[in-house]
């Protein structure tokens with residue numbers, strides 16, 4: 001049994017689910033063993049420098065061999081835990097589930113452009129592991145206004161919420177509210193596991209100094225609208241997924257927000 005597996009088995013999914021309803025986030029400290037974290041940080045730093053210190057987005061495990069991110073998304077203990085927590089949220093049992101892993105390596109000016117973009121995720125539960133935090137005092141907190149909407153019954157209703165957020169005027173007003181202290185800031189603790197209801201919570205990351213690296217690994221669990229006929233029809237209508245692993249141009253970035261969050 002590895003350390004993270006041992007930690008997960010001591011957690012009660014029902015309690016975590018209540019904590020997320022009550023507090024918005026649950027944080028499990030020292031989730032990733034120090035040595036594995038260090039190895040992963042080294043790999044991430046070399047991926048960032050191979051891309052001239054600019055933003056890299058990885059969907060899946062490309063380039064992450066030998067790090068904990070090679071196996072995290074298929075770790076049976078993690079999947080069982082994510083599933084059990086989602087079952088509490090959905091109040092029904094789920095067949096076995098898969099986690100959708102993304103890794104955001106934010107750095108340089110392109111990394112700043114990815115910051116303070118407020119959104120809801122498409123998935124019920126989000127598990128986030130900070131891998132590299134910017135130096136203390138240089139910004140980059142995780143930012144959340146938790147549990148702002150219920151799980152919607154239909155994909156269309158969900159889309160209305162998301163389109164309501166995804167425009168310049170609303171984004172600007174959220175930034176003002178953020179500057180006025182309306183959101184909760186969660187400082188990044190590398191190696192901790194941060195859980196929140198991604199679907200229900202407006203969230204983003206704070207800006208930070210562009211000479212710093214901010215890397216988070218994210219595992220999304222359970223798309224409540226996966227079987228929506230309307231959603232499938234929209235996807236079929238020709239909008240491609242972003243490339244698997246490369247800095248996102250504005251266009252791809254927009255697709256990432258629209259399609260996968």
Ligand SMILES: O=C(O)CCC(=O)C(=O)O
Pocket residue numbers: 102104121128141142143203204205216218261
């Ligand atoms: O990197 C972060 O702090 C948040 C990332 C996020 O919300 C997402 O990728 O859906």
Ligand SMILES: [Fe+2]
Pocket residue numbers: 119120121126198203261
């Ligand atoms: Fe998100």
